[in-house]
Structure formats: structure tokens, C-alpha cells
Amino acid sequence: MTADGRLLRNVLHFVRLLRDLGLQVDPHRARLFAQALAQVGVAERSDFYFAARSCLIYRQQDLADFDRAFEAFWRSRFRGGIPLTLPARHRLRAAESGSAENKVPSAGIESEPAQGVGPLAYSAAEALRRKDFSELTAEELDQVKRLMRKTAWRLGLHPGRRQRAGKGRLPDYRRTLRSSLRYGGEPLVWALRQPRPKYRPLVVLADVSGSMEPYSRMLLQFLYGLANGLDQPPEIFVFSTRLSRITRALQSQDAEQALRGVFQEVLDWSGGTRIGEALRQFNLHWARRVLFRGTVVAIISDGLDRGQTELLRSEVARLQRSCWRLMWLNPLLGSLDYEPLAQGMRTVLPFVDDFLPVNNLARLEELALQLRGATAGPRPRRGGLGLHPGRLVDLRAGESA
Amino acid sequence: MDGLQSALREQSYLADRGLATVLFLALRLSRPLFLEGEAGVGKTEVAKALSAALGRRLLRLQCYEGLDIHQAVYEWNYTRQMLHIRLLEARGERAQEQDLFGPAYLLRRPLLEAIDNSDPLPPVLLIDEIDRSDEEFEAYLLEVLSDFQISIPEIGTIRALHPPVVVITSNRTREVHDALKRRCLYHWIEYPTLEREYEILTLRVPGLPDRLARQVTAFVQGLRQMELYKIPGIAETLDWAEALMALDREELEPELVEDTLGALLKVQEDLAALRGDRLRQLLAQVEIGG
Numbered sequence: 001m002t003a004d005g006r007l008l009r010n011v012l013h014f015v016r017l018l019r020d021l022g023l024q025v026d027p028h029r030a031r032l033f034a035q036a037l038a039q040v041g042v043a044e045r046s047d048f049y050f051a052a053r054s055c056l057i058y059r060q061q062d063l064a065d066f067d068r069a070f071e072a073f074w075r076s077r078f079r080g081g082i083p084l085t086l087p088a089r090h091r092l093r094a095a096e097s098g099s100a101e102n103k104v105p106s107a108g109i110e111s112e113p114a115q116g117v118g119p120l121a122y123s124a125a126e127a128l129r130r131k132d133f134s135e136l137t138a139e140e141l142d143q144v145k146r147l148m149r150k151t152a153w154r155l156g157l158h159p160g161r162r163q164r165a166g167k168g169r170l171p172d173y174r175r176t177l178r179s180s181l182r183y184g185g186e187p188l189v190w191a192l193r194q195p196r197p198k199y200r201p202l203v204v205l206a207d208v209s210g211s212m213e214p215y216s217r218m219l220l221q222f223l224y225g226l227a228n229g230l231d232q233p234p235e236i237f238v239f240s241t242r243l244s245r246i247t248r249a250l251q252s253q254d255a256e257q258a259l260r261g262v263f264q265e266v267l268d269w270s271g272g273t274r275i276g277e278a279l280r281q282f283n284l285h286w287a288r289r290v291l292f293r294g295t296v297v298a299i300i301s302d303g304l305d306r307g308q309t310e311l312l313r314s315e316v317a318r319l320q321r322s323c324w325r326l327m328w329l330n331p332l333l334g335s336l337d338y339e340p341l342a343q344g345m346r347t348v349l350p351f352v353d354d355f356l357p358v359n360n361l362a363r364l365e366e367l368a369l370q371l372r373g374a375t376a377g378p379r380p381r382r383g384g385l386g387l388h389p390g391r392l393v394d395l396r397a398g399e400s401a
Numbered sequence: 402m403d404g405l406q407s408a409l410r411e412q413s414y415l416a417d418r419g420l421a422t423v424l425f426l427a428l429r430l431s432r433p434l435f436l437e438g439e440a441g442v443g444k445t446e447v448a449k450a451l452s453a454a455l456g457r458r459l460l461r462l463q464c465y466e467g468l469d470i471h472q473a474v475y476e477w478n479y480t481r482q483m484l485h486i487r488l489l490e491a492r493g494e495r496a497q498e499q500d501l502f503g504p505a506y507l508l509r510r511p512l513l514e515a516i517d518n519s520d521p522l523p524p525v526l527l528i529d530e531i532d533r534s535d536e537e538f539e540a541y542l543l544e545v546l547s548d549f550q551i552s553i554p555e556i557g558t559i560r561a562l563h564p565p566v567v568v569i570t571s572n573r574t575r576e577v578h579d580a581l582k583r584r585c586l587y588h589w590i591e592y593p594t595l596e597r598e599y600e601i602l603t604l605r606v607p608g609l610p611d612r613l614a615r616q617v618t619a620f621v622q623g624l625r626q627m628e629l630y631k632i633p634g635i636a637e638t639l640d641w642a643e644a645l646m647a648l649d650r651e652e653l654e655p656e657l658v659e660d661t662l663g664a665l666l667k668v669q670e671d672l673a674a675l676r677g678d679r680l681r682q683l684l685a686q687v688e689i690g691g
């Protein structure tokens with residue numbers, strides 16, 4: 001075999017290892033890798049490693065998988081290049097997490113309506129809209145899910161940094177000059193520019209701990225709807241004792257597949273609640289990366305916290321300072337006799353801009369309408385409640401008394 | 402490759418073998434290099450050192466939200482255009498559009514300058530903190546980097562005779578689109594190891610007492626193991642060492658560290674977390690380690 005032939009065999013073998021691990025390698029990146037090897041050779045382990053790494057992957061999160069494939073490849077070279085097969089990535093994940101399947105709640109997102117469920121009469125649909133999510137029967141759940149799919153989610157617009165032709169305050173020299181040529185170079189008509197509006201970014205942090213379980217099926221459906229219904233997809237995290245980012249997992253055309261993805265990511269479904277710790281994880285590792293350009297943060301939680309109050313206070317305060325508007329959506333707020341007496345809820349209220357119920361479909365539909373207005377307006381008053389049900393108006397006053 | 406490594410060293414930049422390999426490949430294969438890593442690991446410095454080491458011009462494009470073609474590629478010099486019109490008018494002539502929108506009235510911004518260069522050796526183009534720009538600019542950049550050409554409606558298409566060496570950096574404050582990264586060689590820069598940071602420190606802060614240099618490095622390395630909102634980078638280590646030198650100190654002491662900690666930690670919560678016992682603990686570890 002020629003030297004070129006051996007080189008090519010090495011390249012193909014290594015690329016196959018990576019693909020076995022679930023890493024995507026474009027043919028043109030594989031070709032680039034072959035070119036790189038022609039430059040650095042295959043004798044030096046470190047050179048080979050960095051050449052391969054720079055050509056074959058382009059995301060920091062793939063580094064660990066890459067290293068595994070590299071180890072396997074380098075070892076196999078000295079065994080005469082026997083191709084090794086590595087277990088595929090998703091199987092490995094399942095093995096690491098124990099029996100992940102067992103933790104999956106029974107009902108999930110459905111992209112197709114269940115068979116045998118006909119259209120609802122208007123009044124029945126209205127009644128369903130008002131029924132608390134936690135009290136729905138399995139059949140009603142399906143019906144509500146179908147109704148929910150019709151909810152149109154829109155985020156508000158805010159003036160972006162980019163300019164476009166329009167009636168703003170900034171001059172558009174280019175158009176002005178062009179039109180002036182028509183009048184012998186006299187700029188008679190001043191063309192103007194205005195900011196081009198952008199959608200406000202949204203970040204959702206959803207509580208999936210044990211106490212939220214009655215709501216978790218609908219919650220997932222809701223998150224899936226948000227992830228796939230907004231023009232600008234939101235960043236979505238879930239937490240109970242730890243925080244998991246499920247943004248990528250939710251972005252799938254196939255709802256079932258999205259759901260499976262979420263359960264692979266989230267290892268502590270229905271665990272205990274440590275909101276403060278989860279927010280701390282968010283503030284430390286994610287805030288820098290997902291909070292920018294006037295982001296709206298929505299936390300969905302009942303506020304039944306088992307962690308340290310002091311930690312919760314400082315982290316929620318920090319979160320509010322780093323975002324444009326902090327919304328707290330609480331399913332318990334829906335019931336008439338609810339008072340935010342839980343320690344966790346009392347702690348965070350002073351730092352929440354909006355405090356809203358999300359316990360049934362009607363509330364969610366209201367939220368869809370409010371979200372647009374709330375995210376479009378001027379900067380909210382800090383430390384006060386913007387949107388909230390009427391009877392909670394002087395809640396804050398009661399708190400500080 | 403060894404030559405490149407020592408050339409960078411002469412510019413006071415210590416590139417490890419991995420970085421040297423990808424820089425070498427970027428030059429040989431004429432591919433843009435996408436450097437990602439936490440803030441303060443020396444991504445921007447790479448491009449500066451590279452241009453100095455290779456004796457090429459450095460063109461820097463600092464990205465920010467809303468960065469558009471007029472700041473990144475070209476803009477027409479409206480003031481000159483207006484003056485030209487006035488001048489012609491005074492002579493009783495009328496301005497022609499093709500005169501006004503010619504090369505003489507073009508303000509060349511970094512991207513155009515890099516593509517349309519007549520340097521003896523093609524320049525180094527540094528596109529800094531791409532994660533701060535928006536998706537529209539990324540898409541535009543993708544177009545420029547795939548063909549190394551730029552279209553200006555009034556003039557036509559300008560193609561690079563000698564494509565520049567492109568270095569793109571990102572702090573990963575957001576995910577940059579895969580399409581752009583796929584065009585590039587990718588390299589993730591880690592924080593330096595203890596030995597490496599010590600080397601960098603002694604190279605960049607000459608005159609720093611050896612004992613202090615070791616303590617400073619060990620202390621910063623210890624800090625990076627803690628959960629902080631903002632982890633200090635190499636730049637902070639260098640700043641701090643210089644501050645300590647300016648104070649004419651030979652050794653780390655709790656009060657000294659507390660007074661100068663602002664050079665390392667820039668977030669109030671981080672500073673508060675480190676005062677008192679934790680600082681003493683960390684210093685004790687440094688003593689044992691050193």
C-alpha cells in the first residue's frame with residue numbers, strides 16, 4: 001500500500017469512529033483533515049491530535065467525544081489498524097444515567113391527536129380551558145394539548161441596533177446624496193434611518209421537581225410549543241436539584257423525538273427542589289451566554305423551595321439585575337385561596353417583575369397575549385410587580401410591612 | 402512548526418504545541434482559524450503576535466451588536482462627495498453618478514482592506530469577538546470567507562489576489578452558527594497550566610521576583626478552581642503581578658492580597674466570596690504547593 005493510501009485509510013477509519021460516536025463529520029471536513037495530515041504527518045501523536053481536532057470538530061461540547069474517539073483510534077493503530085466500534089452516544093448516555101427510561105413520566109408530548117377524540121363543543125372547550133392542569137383526566141389532557149397547539153406565541157419587538165430606511169432620527173447619507181443628484185446636487189430631501197425592530201430574546205427556566213409533577217406533562221407541551229412556535233427560539237432550561245439545558249433537545253420537528261431528547265438530558269426528573277442552587281448554576285454558567293440584548297427571563301415554579309433561603313435571595317436578585325425583565329409563572333397562583341406563604345415564594349417576590357398564574361389553558365392563552373405586550377414596552381419598574389392578578393396588587397406592601 | 406513557535410516566542414507569545422499546530426495549518430491550508438475560549442486566555446494576542454512574527458500587517462475588526470457593512474466593509478465618503486458636487490457646481494458643471502461612487506470616495510473598512518490588499522505579504526485579519534455581532538453579520542462574513550470576495554453595487558466585485566490570514570475569536574457568550582465554524586479550522590484554548598502560566602508571567606513581567614511569580618501563579622490557578630462569576634484570565638494575572646511589583650512586594654500576604662484583589666476579580670460577589678477565611682485557606686494552599 002502506498003503512503004497516500006495508508007494516510008487515506010487512517011483518515012477514513014478515524015472519521016468512521018467519530019461518526020459511530022454520533023459526531024457529524026462533513027465530507028469536506030474529512031478532506032480538509034487529509035490535507036492537514038499531509039502537512040503534519042502521522043508520526044507525532046500531539047500534532048496528529050491537534051490537526052484532527054481543528055479539522056473535524058467545531059464545537060467545544062464535542063471535545064470529550066472527540067478525545068474518546070482519538071484514544072480508541074491511536075490505540076488501534078498499533079494493533080495493525082483493526083477498526084474498533086464504539087457504542088453509539090445515546091446508548092452510552094443511557095448507560096451512564098442508569099435506567100433513564102424508568103424516570104420518564106408516562107405521558108409526553110404528542111404531535112398527532114389521539115384517535116377517537118373528536119372536536120369539542122364550544123362550552124365543553126371553555127370548561128376545559130378553566131380546569132386546573134392538575135385535575136385533568138387522561139382524555140382531557142389530550143384535548144387540552146390539542147387546544148394548546150392553537151395558541152399563537154409571539155414575543156414583543158424592541159428597537160434593535162441595526163438601522164433601516166424609515167422615519168427615524170438618523171440621517172441616511174447614502175440615499176440623501178443619491179436623491180440630491182436629481183436636484184443638481186442640492187440635498188433638498190433628507191432621507192432618514194430608523195432602528196430595525198428585533199424580537200426580544202426569551203429564556204425559560206422551568207421547575208420539574210416533585211411538587212410540580214401534576215403540571216409537568218402540560219409544562220413539557222408548553223415548552224415544546226414555545227420552542228417551536230416562536231420566530232426566535234427561546235433558550236429553555238429545566239431544574240429540580242440541578243439545571244439542564246434542553247434548548248437543543250426540544251428543537252425537533254418530531255415531538256416524540258424531542259421528548260426523548262429531553263429525558264436523556266434531564267437526569268433528576270421529579271427530584272427535590274433547590275431553586276437557589278439551580279439559579280446559581282444558571283448565573284454562573286449560562287447567564288453570560290444567554291442573557292444579552294434585553295432578554296426576558298421567565299421562571300416557571302411553585303416556589304416550594306427546600307434549599308437555603310439566603311442563597312435563593314441573592315441569586316434571584318442577581319438574575320433580575322442581569323436581565324431586562326423577570327417573570328415568575330406559578331401554577332399555584334391560580335387557585336383562589338392561594339397566598340404566597342411558602343418561604344421560597346416570599347423570598348423571591350421582591351425581585352420579580354411579573355407574577356402570573358399558569359394553571360390552566362385559559363391562563364396560558366392570556367399569558368400568550370400578555371407576553372407580547374410585556375416584552376415590547378419600555379423598561380419595567382424594578383423590584384415591583386408589573387403584571388399580576390388584581391387581588392395581589394398590594395402584595396408587596398404586605399410583604400414589607 | 403517549530404520555527405513558528407519560536408517566532409511567536411520572540412514576540413513574547415508562548416504558544417503551546419496545539420496552538421502552533423493549528424496556526425501552522427491555517428497558514429499552509431489558507432483556512433480561517435476559529436479560536437474559542439474563555440475571556441482572557443490570549444486569543445486576541447495570538448493574532449497580534451502572529452502578524453508581528455510573520456512581518457505582516459494586522460487588520461482588526463472589533464465586533465459589536467449592530468455591526469454592519471458600513472463599519473465592517475466600506476462606506477462612501479459623503480462629505481467629500483458633497484464637496485465634489487459643490488466644486489463642480491462652481492465651475493458650472495454637473496456631477497455624474499459614476500464619478501461620485503468611485504474608488505476615490507470609498508472609505509475602506511477592515512474587511513475590504515483585507516480582501517483588496519496590495520501588501521507584499523497578505524495581512525492578518527483579526528475578527529475579534531464574533532459572538533458579539535449578530536446573525537446577519539455572521540451570514541455576511543460566511544459569504545466573504547468562502548470566496549474571499551466582496552461586492553460593492555456601484556463598483557462591482559472585488560476578489561482577493563492574495564487572501565489574508567484570518568483569525569476569528571469568540572468568547573462563546575453565544576453559539577456562533579455552525580456554518581461559519583465549518584468553514585474554519587477550529588481550536589479551543591484552555592486556561593494555561595501552572596507551569597505554562599509561570600513561564601508566561603516571567604516572560605511578560607520581567608523583573609518579577611521568582612518566589613512571587615510562583616505564588617501568584619499558584620494563587621490564580623487556585624482561584625480558577627473556585628466557582629466564580631468571572632474567572633480571571635491571563636491578562637488579569639499579568640495585571641496583578643505588575644500591581645504587586647509596583648508595590649515593591651516580594652511575597653503574598655493576606656492583607657496585600659485583599660488590597661490588590663481588584664486587579665484579579667471584577668465582580669463584587671466574587672470579591673465578597675473571597676474575603677476572609679477563604680482567602681487565607683487559598684493562600685495556605687499556595688504556601689504548601691510552592
